[in-house]
Amino acid sequence: MKPSIPKGTRDFSPSEMVKRNYIFDTIRNLYQRYGYQQIETPSMELTETLLGKYGEEGDRLIFKILPRGEKLIKIGSELISNKDLTREFSNFVSGKTDEALRYDLTVPFARYIVQHQNEITFPFKRFQVQPVWRADRPQKGRYREFYQCDADVIGSDSLLNEVELIQIIGDVFSQLNVKVSIKLNNRKILSGIAEVIGEKDKIIDITVAIDKLDKIGLEKVNEELKSKGLTDKAIAQLQPIINLSGTNSEKLADLKVILSDSEVGLKGIIEIEEIISVITDCGLSTADCRLELDLTLARGLNYYTGAIIEVKVSDPRSSFTSSICGGGRYDDLTGIFGLPGVSGVGISFGADRIYDVLEEMNSFPDLSGATTKIMFVNFGKDEAAFCLKLLKRLRDDGINAELFPDAAKMKKQMGYADDKKIPFVALIGSEEMKTGDITVKNMQNGEQSKVTMDELLHMLK
Amino acid sequence: MKPSIPKGTRDFSPSEMVKRNYIFDTIRNLYQRYGYQQIETPSMELTETLLGKYGEEGDRLIFKILPRGEKLIKIGSELISNKDLTREFSNFVSGKTDEALRYDLTVPFARYIVQHQNEITFPFKRFQVQPVWRADRPQKGRYREFYQCDADVIGSDSLLNEVELIQIIGDVFSQLNVKVSIKLNNRKILSGIAEVIGEKDKIIDITVAIDKLDKIGLEKVNEELKSKGLTDKAIAQLQPIINLSGTNSEKLADLKVILSDSEVGLKGIIEIEEIISVITDCGLSTADCRLELDLTLARGLNYYTGAIIEVKVSDPRSSFTSSICGGGRYDDLTGIFGLPGVSGVGISFGADRIYDVLEEMNSFPDLSGATTKIMFVNFGKDEAAFCLKLLKRLRDDGINAELFPDAAKMKKQMGYADDKKIPFVALIGSEEMKTGDITVKNMQNGEQSKVTMDELLHMLK
Numbered sequence: 001m002k003p004s005i006p007k008g009t010r011d012f013s014p015s016e017m018v019k020r021n022y023i024f025d026t027i028r029n030l031y032q033r034y035g036y037q038q039i040e041t042p043s044m045e046l047t048e049t050l051l052g053k054y055g056e057e058g059d060r061l062i063f064k065i066l067p068r069g070e071k072l073i074k075i076g077s078e079l080i081s082n083k084d085l086t087r088e089f090s091n092f093v094s095g096k097t098d099e100a101l102r103y104d105l106t107v108p109f110a111r112y113i114v115q116h117q118n119e120i121t122f123p124f125k126r127f128q129v130q131p132v133w134r135a136d137r138p139q140k141g142r143y144r145e146f147y148q149c150d151a152d153v154i155g156s157d158s159l160l161n162e163v164e165l166i167q168i169i170g171d172v173f174s175q176l177n178v179k180v181s182i183k184l185n186n187r188k189i190l191s192g193i194a195e196v197i198g199e200k201d202k203i204i205d206i207t208v209a210i211d212k213l214d215k216i217g218l219e220k221v222n223e224e225l226k227s228k229g230l231t232d233k234a235i236a237q238l239q240p241i242i243n244l245s246g247t248n249s250e251k252l253a254d255l256k257v258i259l260s261d262s263e264v265g266l267k268g269i270i271e272i273e274e275i276i277s278v279i280t281d282c283g284l285s286t287a288d289c290r291l292e293l294d295l296t297l298a299r300g301l302n303y304y305t306g307a308i309i310e311v312k313v314s315d316p317r318s319s320f321t322s323s324i325c326g327g328g329r330y331d332d333l334t335g336i337f338g339l340p341g342v343s344g345v346g347i348s349f350g351a352d353r354i355y356d357v358l359e360e361m362n363s364f365p366d367l368s369g370a371t372t373k374i375m376f377v378n379f380g381k382d383e384a385a386f387c388l389k390l391l392k393r394l395r396d397d398g399i400n401a402e403l404f405p406d407a408a409k410m411k412k413q414m415g416y417a418d419d420k421k422i423p424f425v426a427l428i429g430s431e432e433m434k435t436g437d438i439t440v441k442n443m444q445n446g447e448q449s450k451v452t453m454d455e456l457l458h459m460l461k
Numbered sequence: 462m463k464p465s466i467p468k469g470t471r472d473f474s475p476s477e478m479v480k481r482n483y484i485f486d487t488i489r490n491l492y493q494r495y496g497y498q499q500i501e502t503p504s505m506e507l508t509e510t511l512l513g514k515y516g517e518e519g520d521r522l523i524f525k526i527l528p529r530g531e532k533l534i535k536i537g538s539e540l541i542s543n544k545d546l547t548r549e550f551s552n553f554v555s556g557k558t559d560e561a562l563r564y565d566l567t568v569p570f571a572r573y574i575v576q577h578q579n580e581i582t583f584p585f586k587r588f589q590v591q592p593v594w595r596a597d598r599p600q601k602g603r604y605r606e607f608y609q610c611d612a613d614v615i616g617s618d619s620l621l622n623e624v625e626l627i628q629i630i631g632d633v634f635s636q637l638n639v640k641v642s643i644k645l646n647n648r649k650i651l652s653g654i655a656e657v658i659g660e661k662d663k664i665i666d667i668t669v670a671i672d673k674l675d676k677i678g679l680e681k682v683n684e685e686l687k688s689k690g691l692t693d694k695a696i697a698q699l700q701p702i703i704n705l706s707g708t709n710s711e712k713l714a715d716l717k718v719i720l721s722d723s724e725v726g727l728k729g730i731i732e733i734e735e736i737i738s739v740i741t742d743c744g745l746s747t748a749d750c751r752l753e754l755d756l757t758l759a760r761g762l763n764y765y766t767g768a769i770i771e772v773k774v775s776d777p778r779s780s781f782t783s784s785i786c787g788g789g790r791y792d793d794l795t796g797i798f799g800l801p802g803v804s805g806v807g808i809s810f811g812a813d814r815i816y817d818v819l820e821e822m823n824s825f826p827d828l829s830g831a832t833t834k835i836m837f838v839n840f841g842k843d844e845a846a847f848c849l850k851l852l853k854r855l856r857d858d859g860i861n862a863e864l865f866p867d868a869a870k871m872k873k874q875m876g877y878a879d880d881k882k883i884p885f886v887a888l889i890g891s892e893e894m895k896t897g898d899i900t901v902k903n904m905q906n907g908e909q910s911k912v913t914m915d916e917l918l919h920m921l922k
Contacts, residue, residue, distance in 0.1 A: 003510060003572045003798045006560045009503030011573055013580065014587070017499040033856045035833040035863030037881070038478040042470030042606050043504065043562075043592060044524075049464060063505075066525040066558055068596055069551075076550025089537025090530075093554075097527055099467045101504075111464045112472055119474065121880040123866055126475070131504060135529055145503050158866035160845060171856075282849040337464045372496040384621060388743040395494045395632075402496030405584055405619035419582035420498070 008136070008144030015421075018367045020355060023176070024129055027149045027349050030171050031127040034164055036151050039126050041108040043133075044099040051100075053107045053336065061134045063144075064097040071096070101133040105150045105348070106333070113154055114337035122155030141322075141356060152346030154333070159271060162307045162329065163278045165347045169311055169325055170289045172349065177363055179315035180324070183294035185308040186272050187328075189255065190298065192265015196258060197237040199230055206230070207298040210242055214296070218242065241295060248276055248293045255295075271306060290314065304328035309347060317361040324353045368421040371400060373460050374440075375417045376426045378404040386433050387426070390453065399460050417443060424460065469597070469605030476882075479828045484637070484812050484819070485590060488610045491632050492588040495625055497612050500587050502569040504594075505560040512561075514568045514797065522595045524605075525558040532557070562594040566611045566809070567794070574615055575798040583616030602783075602817060613807030615794070620732060623768045623790065624739045626808045630772055630786055631750045633810065638824055640776035641785070644755035646769040647733050648789075650716070651759065653726015657719065658698040660691055667691070668759040671703055675757070679703065702756060709737055709754045716756075732767060751775065765789035770808060778822040785814045829882040832861060834921050835901075836878045837887045839865040847894050848887075851914065860921050878904060885921065 005011065012020060028038070044065060051059055067075060075096050102108050105128045113120065129149045136142060151168065153161040166182060173180045194203035205228040209221050216224075221242070225235050241258060244251050252269055259265030272293060279291060297308050306329030313320045327347030334342045358364050374394070376387040387403050394401040404413045417425050427439040437450045440459070451459065466472060473481060489499070505526060512520055528536060536557050563569050566589045574581065590610045597603055612629065614622040627643060634641045655664035666689040670682050677685075682703070686696050702719060705712045713730055720726030733754060740752060758769050767790030774781045788808030795803045819825050835855070837848040848864050855862040865874045878886050888900040898911045901920070912920065 003576050004507065005503050005510075005572075005576075006505050006507055009505055011503070011577065012501040013577070014498035014500055017501060021499070032832055033859075033861050035836070035861065035881075037475035037832055038482070039475055040473040040478060042466050042472070043594070044467045044470055044606065046465065046467055049466075060529070063560075064527040065562075066527045066555065068521070072551045072554065076554075090533045093533065093537075094527065099524075101526075111466075115464050115466075116472065116474070121877055123877070125863070133504070145505065153866065156866040160839075160849075160864065160866045163849075164864075164866075167853075278846060278849065281846055282853055371493055371498055375496070378621075385739060385742055388621075388624075388739065392628075392743055398494075400494050400496065402586070403621065403625075405614065405617040405621045405625075416582055416584075420496075 006144070008138030008142075010143060010145070014371070018370050019358070019364050020351070022364065022367060022370075023351050023354055023358070024147070024149065026175050027172055027351070028127070028129060030168050030175070031151050033171070034125075034168055036125045036127040039109075039112065039128055040130060041102070041105075041112055041128070043101055043131070045102050045108055045111065047097045047100045049111050050103055050107060054103055058103060061136055062103050063101040063133045063135055064094055065099040065101070067097055071098070102130075103134060104132050105130060105148045106152075106346075109150070109152065110333045111337055113342070114334050114339045117339060123161075124154045125151070126154070127151040141353065143352065147351045149349040149351055150346060151348075152344050154344040155342055157343050159274050159307075160278070161345050162275050162309075163282075165327060165345065166275070166279055166291065166309065167282075169309070169347065172325075173289060173311070176354065176358065178313060178318070178354075178357060178361070179289070180311050181290045181292055181314040183292050183297050183310045183312065184272060184275070185294055185297035186268035187304050187306055187308060188264045188268030188271065189259070189295065190268075192259040192262035192268055193238070193241055193295070195262045195265060197230075197234040199234045202228060202230060204302070206238070210238075210296045211298040213242065244295060248291070251293050251295075268306075275307065299326055299328065303330055305331040307345065313357055315357075315361065317363070318357050319360065320353070320357050322353060323350070324357060325349045368423060372402050372420060372422045373399050374401045374424040374426055374456075375413075375420075375422045376401070376403040376428065377410070377413050378407045379427075379429050380407045383428055383430075383433065387428055390426075390428075390438070393453065394457070394460070397457055397461075399457070426456070467605070469599030469603075471604060471606070475832070479831050480819070480825050481812070481816060483825065483828060483831075484815055485608070485610065487636050488633055488810050488812070489588070489590060491629050491636070492612050494632070495586075495629055497586045497588040500570075500573065500589055501591060502563070502566075502573055502589070504562055504592070506563050506569055506572065508558045508561045510572050511564055511568060515564055519564060522597055523564050524562040524594045524596055525555055526560040526562070528558055532559070563591075564595060565593050566591060566609045567613075567807075570611070570613065571794045572798055574803070575795050575800045578800060584622075585615045586612070587615070588612040602814065604813065608812045610810040610812055611807060612809075613805050615805040616803055618804050620735050620768075621739070622806050623736050623770075624743075626788060626806065627736070627740055627752065627770065628743075630770070630808065633786075634750060634772070637815065637819065639774060639779070639815075639818060639822070640750070641772050642751045642753055642775040644753050644758050644771045644773065645733060645736070646755055646758040647729035648765050648767055648769060649725045649729030649732065650720070650756065651729075653720040653723035653729055654699070654702055654756075656723040656726060658691075658695040660695045663689060663691060665763070667699070671699075671757045672759040674703065705756060709752070712754050712756075729767075736768065760787055760789065764791055766792040768806065774818055776818075776822065778824070779818050780821065781814070781818050783814065784811070785818060786810045829884060833863050833881060833883045834860050835862045835885040835887055835917075836874075836881075836883045837862070837864040837889065838871070838874050839868045840888075840890050841868045844889055844891075844894065848889055851887075851889075851899070854914065855918070855921070858918055858922075860918070887917070 050062055131145050131147050133145050138144060169182055190207050191203055194200050194206055209224040213221050222235055244254055255269055297310055299308050299310060308328040310323050311325035312323055329345040331343050332340055333344050378384050391401050391403055423443055425441045432439055438456050439450055441448045511523055592606050592608050594606050599605055630643055651668050652664055655661050655667055670685040674682050683696055705715055717730055758771055760769050769789040771784050772786035773784055790806040792804045793801055794805050839845050852862050852864055884904055886902045893900055899917050900911055902909045
């Protein structure tokens with residue numbers, strides 16, 4: 001029987017790890033470049049911390065830890081003594097669990113802020129790169145264990161935070177060499193729209209529906225709006241708003257007229273204008289990164305209260321249409337844990353999707369030599385001992401180097417270097433031990449040359 | 462109600478993360494320096510992969526995942542229909558779990574090798590730095606979630622692997638600036654000893670007993686040996702061996718005489734001699750790292766078949782006596798998963814203990830500026846817009862820099878920089894906007910100076 005791993009989980013091989021680390025390091029470094037500080041929280045949170053935070057469906061998708069020892073025995077005896085419980089067995093046992101695996105990084109972060117509020121200096125700029133678990137049905141691109149890469153600023157209302165997060169997005173995809181479109185919206189504008197069409201109470205229905213415009217088209221959106229009880233008049237009023245086109249400035253100018261009677265709507269426009277103006281002024285990283293006002297963007301509306309951000313690949317080399325990064329501002333993240341009124345804004349990169357995009361576009365940089373730079377062939381005991389001294393010098397100089405551990409056949413040793421994509425191989429036999437020269441083979445072009453140790457060091461740096 | 466986290470788990474604050482990353486990066490970089498490649502395996506393994514691999518106590522300490530949906534309902538109905546099961550409830554439900562959290566990195570690695578054997582080029586030098594989970598009673602220095610940092614070579618019998626792993630240990634603690642003693646033993650020597658005192662079958666009892674010498678003293682060790690049924694003669698024969706002293710060479714010379722009739726024992730001596738000789742020849746990193754033959758060292762003897770390695774702090778600045786790194790050679794790691802006869806040798810660093818040691822000795826290097834190097838004070842909208850352009854230049858040059866997001870009171874902004882241990886603060890008001898100069902305050906000595914952008918770049922690099 002071949003060993004295997006749980007559904008929806010993955011092993012990562014060395015070559016996959018090098019590529020994954022390239023993505024994680026890029027994101028981590030840029031978070032730090034902008035002053036964000038790393039934290040980590042436990043994989044397990046108390047079940048009560050997580051339950052009720054992600055809706056009913058979310059609760060079902062949370063991995064709960066089986067109680068142990070006395071606790072589990074007690075559950076058993078409660079079941080025996082109370083027959084009614086057996087029918088409710090599933091909920092009963094789930095409700096008895098103490099621990100569960102985190103479902104995202106946001107709720108644990110909210111818990112962290114409240115728990116450590118007296119140790120934290122606000123504004124608190126934190127980033128966190130850790131796995132999360134969801135008992136979702138596994139499918140292409142959807143896993144039961146995957147990493148999230150979040151950054152949030154807590155305790156500052158300044159729109160400069162939104163600007164900065166958008167700059168980070170621009171820098172990340174510029175460094176990863178992926179053309180993207182950063183879509184921007186504002187919950188206040190959505191509220192304003194609901195207000196001016198006279199359907200203030202239906203804001204959720206309206207945004208849920210128009211959020212689907214891309215997928216189902218205008219006709220179906222309108223059908224859904226009607227089925228949710230919007231008047232024909234309101235739907236008609238909504239049409240020019242959904243169809244708003246042109247540059248960001250043109251859209252904003254039109255919107256100002258449409259929302260002229262909505263205080264909250266106008267506030268949303270001012271916020272977006274401010275963000276776009278500052279970013280335009282200080283320059284996004286490259287022309288490959290477009291910032292685009294998108295009124296159909298909603299993303300878990302109940303959550304966001306200001307800016308809403310979503311990033312999509314706009315690169316002709318990629319077929320991906322799904323979101324690879326998203327975020328926004330929320331005004332009351334920590335209220336659920338008893339600390340109300342703390343504003344925050346954050347983003348999250350989808351590392352797995354970004355991996356798939358780079359893989360599809362074949363645009364990972366050359367990462368060979370990210371691991372071993374040079375391998376010394378092992379010709380036997382004396383030669384190996386000689387090589388170890390040279391290796392020490394290389395390693396002390398920061399060069400990743402190795403000696404093949406066995407005096408195996410040349411073919412095997414060269415095959416190993418090939419498989420591991422090691423760019424240089426050193427051959428040191430009795431001849432080289434006498435002269436002190438090193439024969440080096442360039443594994444890419446097959447060229448062989450004799451060099452001194454200093455020349456070798458220079459070559460490898 | 463204050464939110465909290467499960468027993469035995471931890472949050473890591475930014476300042477703790479910086480220190481932890483310092484340790485992890487040191488270990489990771491040195492693993493790569495020697496040609497080890499990183500892999501990652503899922504946090505959850507199939508329950509059947511883990512159960513039975515760590516003894517009965519280990520099985521109990523494995524965190525199991527509660528079954529979900531239909532599966533859990535089915536367990537409930539089986540319980541109702543079979544009254545006998547309720548008594549066995551605990552074992553029954555545990556046995557029904559599909560997934561469990563990994564208990565160490567070794568068993569998942571063995572599973573990985575067997576599962577991916579056709580994709581792997583041997584010898585396979587892999588490292589892995591990931592958390593593991595154990596439902597142990599939490600106590601000082603013992604957690605329910607903690608990281609392991611393992612490196613192993615699979616598929617090579619060469620003693621050069623042992624040499625290399627010891628070199629890595631030397632390099633790691635040299636870089637971390639901790640004086641350590643690397644203790645070395647060999648299972649074959651232990652077998653030889655059991656053989657020559659005529660108690661071949663009692664090798665486990667013998668080594669378990671003498672492994673405790675440090676803790677319980679010679680007298681109690683002898684009592685334990687007697688209680689396990691060793692003859693007085695055998696115990697008497699063992700005394701000079703346990704008491705062996707002197708340099709490594711002296712010990713080995715004495716041992717050669719003692720074990721002259723044991724083939725396996727002599728083989729163990731040759732292996733140790735070879736390892737020590739090669740290491741002495743190529744030099745361990747510093748004089749602060751002693752390599753010491755220790756015949757009382759056993760470490761989970763059933764597992765190891767050749768070299769046994771353990772590292773203890775020998776630094777006068779530390780009170781720690783427990784092991785901070787350990788490892789050894791095993792000849793049949795993957796047999797349990799159906800791939801017998803694959804030899805391996807590996808080590809594992811205890812990152813949490815190393816953290817505690819460095820903390821106790823107050824010997825973390827100055828890691829301030831590992832995050833933000835310079836903060837720009839926010840004097841208002843126009844000044845902030847001006848600063849953003851300068852920040853872009855700094856960040857493009859790889860310097861971690863930030864702008865305080867709000868035009869808050871000076872005291873608050875400076876306090877933030879202080880708390881975050883940011884070494885430099887830039888002040889740009891209307892005056893500086895005119896001249897283009899930047900007023901920089903050194904937060905360590907309080908000195909303030911006016912510099913150009915080029916001078917600032919130079920200062921921060």
